[in-house]
Amino acid sequence: MLQQKTVASTGNSLVAEAMRQCAPDVMAAYPITPQTTIVEEYAKFVADGRVHTEYVTVESEHSAMSACVGASAAGARVMTATCSQGLAFMWEQLYIAAGLRLPIVMANANRALAAPINIHCDHSDVMGCRDSGWLILFAETAQEAYDNTIMATRIAEHPDVLLPVMTCLDGFITTHSIDRAQVMDDETVKGFVGEYRATNMLLDTDNPVSHGNFAGLGGTYFEFKKQHRQAMNGALKVVKEVGAEFAELSGRPFGVIEGWGMEDAETAIVCIGSTAGNARHVARELRAKGEKVGVLKVRCFRPFPAADIAAALKRLKAVAVLDRSESFGEGGPLFLEVRSALYDLETRVPLVNYIYGLGGADVRLELIERVFSDLSDIAAGNAAPGALQYLGTR
Amino acid sequence: MKWDVSRVNEWTADEFPRGAVIPEGGNSHDYVTGGWRSERPVRDDEVCTQCLLCWIFCPDTSVVVRDEKVVGFDLDHCKGCGICANECPTNPKFGRKAIEMVPEGCELPGVK
Ligand code: SF4
Ligand code: SF4
Numbered sequence: 001m002l003q004q005k006t007v008a009s010t011g012n013s014l015v016a017e018a019m020r021q022c023a024p025d026v027m028a029a030y031p032i033t034p035q036t037t038i039v040e041e042y043a044k045f046v047a048d049g050r051v052h053t054e055y056v057t058v059e060s061e062h063s064a065m066s067a068c069v070g071a072s073a074a075g076a077r078v079m080t081a082t083c084s085q086g087l088a089f090m091w092e093q094l095y096i097a098a099g100l101r102l103p104i105v106m107a108n109a110n111r112a113l114a115a116p117i118n119i120h121c122d123h124s125d126v127m128g129c130r131d132s133g134w135l136i137l138f139a140e141t142a143q144e145a146y147d148n149t150i151m152a153t154r155i156a157e158h159p160d161v162l163l164p165v166m167t168c169l170d171g172f173i174t175t176h177s178i179d180r181a182q183v184m185d186d187e188t189v190k191g192f193v194g195e196y197r198a199t200n201m202l203l204d205t206d207n208p209v210s211h212g213n214f215a216g217l218g219g220t221y222f223e224f225k226k227q228h229r230q231a232m233n234g235a236l237k238v239v240k241e242v243g244a245e246f247a248e249l250s251g252r253p254f255g256v257i258e259g260w261g262m263e264d265a266e267t268a269i270v271c272i273g274s275t276a277g278n279a280r281h282v283a284r285e286l287r288a289k290g291e292k293v294g295v296l297k298v299r300c301f302r303p304f305p306a307a308d309i310a311a312a313l314k315r316l317k318a319v320a321v322l323d324r325s326e327s328f329g330e331g332g333p334l335f336l337e338v339r340s341a342l343y344d345l346e347t348r349v350p351l352v353n354y355i356y357g358l359g360g361a362d363v364r365l366e367l368i369e370r371v372f373s374d375l376s377d378i379a380a381g382n383a384a385p386g387a388l389q390y391l392g393t394r
Numbered sequence: 395m396k397w398d399v400s401r402v403n404e405w406t407a408d409e410f411p412r413g414a415v416i417p418e419g420g421n422s423h424d425y426v427t428g429g430w431r432s433e434r435p436v437r438d439d440e441v442c443t444q445c446l447l448c449w450i451f452c453p454d455t456s457v458v459v460r461d462e463k464v465v466g467f468d469l470d471h472c473k474g475c476g477i478c479a480n481e482c483p484t485n486p487k488f489g490r491k492a493i494e495m496v497p498e499g500c501e502l503p504g505v506k
Contacts, residue, residue: 200417209417213415220402
C-alpha cells in the first residue's frame with residue numbers, strides 16, 4: 001500500500017534517498033561539488049547497513065565509470081553520480097557504457113566546465129555528452145530529481161532499452177536548496193523498479209560470455225550503432241509508459257515535455273531544468289494581465305521528443321528557446337534541436353535563442369520578462385526572430 | 395551448443411547479439427592470429443633435449459606438447475616473437491640451439 005510522506009529536503013538528499021530505495025548492488029563514485037552530498041549520504045547508508053550496496057571508492061571519475069561498466073557487465077544494478085569536470089573525465093567510459101548496453105543510472109548535478117573554473121549551475125557538462133548514447137532526463141525541482149531517479153532505473157533496465165540513463169538536476173539551485181517533496185515508502189519503490197535480472201552477465205559462469213569485443217573489420221561496428229539507434233528511438237515510448245505508470249502511482253504527472261498555458265498560448269518559452277519555475281512565475285503574472293503566454297519544459301532530452309515538441313509549438317506566433325550552455329560558433333543545443341524539430345511543420349514558427357545563466361549567473365525575473373516582451377514584439381511583427389542573444393551579460 | 399556464426403557476414407543489426415557480446419566462452423582459439431608472423435620457429439628434434447623451456451615461455455601457448463614432449467608449434471596462433479628460440483638453451487653436444495627463427499614465406503595460415 002502506497003504511503004507518501006512530505007519532507008523538506010535538498011535535491012541531493014532526495015536523489016540519495018531514491019537510490020537507496022532502488023537498492024543498487026554496486027555504486028562506484030568520486031565526490032565533486034555540487035554532487036558530493038549525493039555520494040556522501042549514500043556512503044552513510046552503506047556504513048549504517050541500510051543498503052546491501054558494494055560501495056567502491058575510486059581515485060577518479062574515469063575509474064568510477066570504469067568500475068560501473070565492469071559491475072554492470074557482471075550483472076549488477078549499478079548507480080553513480082558526478083558533474084562537470086568529473087563527467088568530462090568519464091567521457092570515454094560513457095560511450096563504452098552505452099555501447100555495451102549497460103543500464104547504469106547516474107545523477108549529474110549540472111555544473112559549468114572550466115576554464116575559468118566555476119562550481120555553479122549550467123548545462124555545458126551534460127550537453128557535451130548528448131551524443132554519447134545515454135538517455136538524459138532533466139529535473140526542475142528536488143521532487144523531480146527524486147522521481148526521475150526511480151523512473152530512470154525502470155527505463156534503463158527495460159528489455160527494449162538496456163541503455164544507461166543520466167538524471168540531471170541543477171547544481172546548487174536544485175541540489176542544495178531545501179525544497180518540499182513527497183517521498184514514497186520503500187516497498188512501493190521496490191515494487192515499482194522490480195528486481196533487476198541481467199542477461200549476458202559475466203558472473204554467470206554456466207553461460208560464459210565476453211563483453212567489450214572488437215567489431216572492426218567488415219563493417220560490423222556500423223550494425224551495432226544501428227542497434228543502439230533503434231534502442232534509443234524505441235526508448236521514447238518506454239520513457240512515456242514508465243512515466244505514465246509512475247504518475248498513476250505517485251499522483252505526480254510526468255511527461256517527456258511539460259506545458260503550462262500551452263493550450264492557447266501565442267508566445268512561449270522553451271527551457272530545461274530549474275529555470276522553468278522562474279518562467280512559469282513570470283508567465284502567471286503576464287496571464288493575469290491578459291497576455292497569452294506559455295512555458296514548455298523539456299524533461300526528456302535524450303531521446304529527443306521532437307514530435308511532441310513540434311505538436312506543442314506549431315500554432316505559436318513566437319517562441320524563445322533558453323539555453324544554459326552554448327555550442328560555440330552555432331548557438332544553444334536545445335535551440336538547435338527545437339528548430340530542427342519544427343522544420344517539417346507546414347507553417348514556420350518564429351524562433352529566437354537566448355543563452356543565459358552560464359556559470360550560475362542569476363536568472364532574474366526581469367530577464368524572463370524581457371524575453372516575453374521580445375516575444376510579443378516578434379509576434380506583432382515589430383522585431384525579427386532568429387538572432388542569438390545573451391541574457392544577463394554585461 | 396556452439397554459437398553459429400556461419401552467416402555473420404549477412405547478419406542485420408537485429409541479428410547481432412546486443413552490445414557486441416560474444417555469447418560463448420573459449421572461442422578465441424577460432425580466431426587465427428598467426429598471419430601477423432614475419433618469422434617462424436623451426437625446431438630440430440635431434441638437438442632438442444625436451445627441457446620444455448620453450449613451452450613455459452611461449453606467451454601464446456603455441457608450443458604444442460604431447461605426452462610431455464614438444465612436438466611442434468601451433469602456427470595458427472604463433473606470432474613469431476622468437477621468445478622460444480631465445481630461451482632454448484644451446485645444446486653443448488651440437489654447439490647450437492634446437493629452435494631457429496626463419497623468415498616466414500607467403501603461405502599464411504588459412505582463416506577458419
Ligand atoms: S615464436 Fe613466440 S609465439 Fe611462436 S612459438 Fe615461439 S614463443 Fe611462441
Ligand atoms: S627449449 Fe629448446 S631444447 Fe628445450 S624443449 Fe624447447 S626446443 Fe627443446
